[in-house]
Amino acid sequence: MTQTEHAALASDAIEELRARIGGPVFTPSDEGYDDARSIWNAMIDKRPAAIARCTGTADIIQALSLARDAGAPLSTRAGGHNIGGTALCDDGIVVDLSHLKGIHVDLPNETVRVQPGVLLGDIDRETQAFGRIVPSGFVSQTGLSGLTLGGGFGWLTRKWGLTSDHLISADVVTVDGDLVRASENENADLFWGLRGGGGNFGIVASYEYQMRKHGPTVMAGLVAYPMDRANDVISFYREFSEAASDDLTCVLLLRVAPAAPFLPADIHGKPVALIIVCHAGPLDEAEKAVRPLKEFGSPVADTIEPKPFAVHQAALDATQPPGRYYYWKSDYMSAVTEAAQETILERTAKFPSPESALIVFQLGGAAARIDDGISAAAHRDAAYVLNIASSCIDADKIDACKTWARHTWSAMRPHSTGGAYVNFLTEDEGDDRTMEAYGKEKYDRLAAIKTKYDPANFFRVNRNIAPA
Numbered sequence: 001m002t003q004t005e006h007a008a009l010a011s012d013a014i015e016e017l018r019a020r021i022g023g024p025v026f027t028p029s030d031e032g033y034d035d036a037r038s039i040w041n042a043m044i045d046k047r048p049a050a051i052a053r054c055t056g057t058a059d060i061i062q063a064l065s066l067a068r069d070a071g072a073p074l075s076t077r078a079g080g081h082n083i084g085g086t087a088l089c090d091d092g093i094v095v096d097l098s099h100l101k102g103i104h105v106d107l108p109n110e111t112v113r114v115q116p117g118v119l120l121g122d123i124d125r126e127t128q129a130f131g132r133i134v135p136s137g138f139v140s141q142t143g144l145s146g147l148t149l150g151g152g153f154g155w156l157t158r159k160w161g162l163t164s165d166h167l168i169s170a171d172v173v174t175v176d177g178d179l180v181r182a183s184e185n186e187n188a189d190l191f192w193g194l195r196g197g198g199g200n201f202g203i204v205a206s207y208e209y210q211m212r213k214h215g216p217t218v219m220a221g222l223v224a225y226p227m228d229r230a231n232d233v234i235s236f237y238r239e240f241s242e243a244a245s246d247d248l249t250c251v252l253l254l255r256v257a258p259a260a261p262f263l264p265a266d267i268h269g270k271p272v273a274l275i276i277v278c279h280a281g282p283l284d285e286a287e288k289a290v291r292p293l294k295e296f297g298s299p300v301a302d303t304i305e306p307k308p309f310a311v312h313q314a315a316l317d318a319t320q321p322p323g324r325y326y327y328w329k330s331d332y333m334s335a336v337t338e339a340a341q342e343t344i345l346e347r348t349a350k351f352p353s354p355e356s357a358l359i360v361f362q363l364g365g366a367a368a369r370i371d372d373g374i375s376a377a378a379h380r381d382a383a384y385v386l387n388i389a390s391s392c393i394d395a396d397k398i399d400a401c402k403t404w405a406r407h408t409w410s411a412m413r414p415h416s417t418g419g420a421y422v423n424f425l426t427e428d429e430g431d432d433r434t435m436e437a438y439g440k441e442k443y444d445r446l447a448a449i450k451t452k453y454d455p456a457n458f459f460r461v462n463r464n465i466a467p468a
């Protein structure tokens with residue numbers, strides 16, 4: 001079928017779509033279309049035939065059924081943060097969940113039910129009001145929906161496990177337009193696959209999570225050093241993070257210093273090495289735990305102090321704002337070895353843009369001790385995840401960013417476990433990388449679940465699991 005035939009097919013169906021759903025529908029001729037097709041990564045410039053902004057589960061069922069019956073491509077948009085732009089499709093129908101932001105805390109049961117348009121900061125705000133949390137990611141603007149479906153790790157993973165480990169149930173609209181519940185007791189195979197297997201099996205209309213008692217005050221912040229101290233900073237990071245308790249999570253960030261108020265003006269625009277930490281335990285223990293970091297040298301900035309967890313969770317937001325051109329390469333690592341350190345130093349001497357960064361997020365802890373077989377989420381044994389996060393404000397720098405990220409990734413490959421995080425994969429990474437995200441055994445099990453729930457591969461705008 002040609003592109004024109006697709007578009008014509010969709011335009012026939014569009015009036016029907018408008019009649020069937022409660023929310024607005026944006027087509028190329030509608031005001032608001034360009035806003036509706038904008039997502040976090042400005043690299044993504046897809047032109048859907050229609051964007052169906054859902055107001056509830058009924059709209060999801062209607063939009064999905066119409067796309068299926070019309071033979072149109074379909075994509076699912078929640079937070080719109082996927083680096084590869086899988087939230088959007090060309091010529092088809094986007095099921096836009098971004099305005100579904102309901103959150104209901106059930107304190108007596110220590111659970112929270114969440115609609116799929118919720119961002120991490122949204123759920124933090126609701127749960128932290130009661131001193132509770134669902135462990136999620138490192139950046140508060142990220143979509144909780146896609147993050148959960150890919151596994152999900154962040155500041156509290158070492159203490160309690162992955163975000164998907166906290167999923168109790170999910171209500172899913174299947175390819176037939178039925179609403180089914182997935183949990184340990186209902187459709188357990190689907191529940192296993194959803195926790196890591198992404199949007200391959202249906203559209204999740206709501207999530208139910210277990211909450212944890214947490215904060216709201218934690219010891220958190222960063223120390224910053226000029227890049228000429230990076231060798232010492234990385235050596236310290238290796239030892240400090242390896243010795244950390246499950247309460248403590250350490251992130252290494254190398255980039256050009258932004259004009260942030262907590263950094264002295266004379267360092268703005270110069271490369272810096274940062275260690276960012278969050279201690280999720282009692283403040284007296286936290287103070288002892290972070291003391292070696294605070295005393296290790298003479299940083300140009302030290303912001304580690306007691307603060308609301310939600311404030312810390314938003315601290316990295318400004319480093320990854322929506323609307324820039326982003327290109328990432330990533331891998332899991334079992335250690336930041338001395339050899340890896342040398343490569344990191346070489347590659348961070350050649351940043352392609354002031355916005356690009358090399359980030360090492362610490363994992364392990366509780367997540368590594370949870371049985372790997374409970375869900376599709378893989379690589380629990382990885383101690384770190386490396387994100388070579390290139391980005392730029394002007395489109396003409398993106399080729400240089402891509403080249404830097406690819407070369408850096410190749411140079412770091414000998415220091416990686418060979419495993420990939422499914423939620424960090426970019427558009428141009430192929431099926432071999434999807435396999436690396438799961439490993440053959442989990443991939444085969446996912447393929448069997450896919451065959452049962454979506455044999456014709458209708459849900460294919462994603463990190464696709466092919467039906468067996």
Ligand SMILES: Cc1cc2nc3c(=O)[nH]c(=O)nc-3n(C[C@H](O)[C@H](O)[C@H](O)COP(=O)(O)OP(=O)(O)OC[C@H]3O[C@@H](n4cnc5c(N)ncnc54)[C@H](O)[C@@H]3O)c2cc1C
Pocket residue numbers: 040075076077078079080081082083085086087088097116136137138139142143144145146147148149150151152153154198199200202203204205320423424461462463
């Ligand atoms: C700035 C930034 C920081 C990040 N930090 C972290 C981090 O700390 N930890 C981490 O684990 N990840 C992190 N990520 C990666 C993040 O997990 C993914 O980008 C994830 O896709 C975001 O979810 P979303 O809802 O915004 O996805 P979207 O882009 O909206 O959707 C991506 C895909 O997810 C699937 N999907 C989403 N919602 C549904 C649904 N309701 N039903 C069915 N399928 C669905 C679909 O296949 C869709 O194509 C980060 C990303 C960014 C951009």
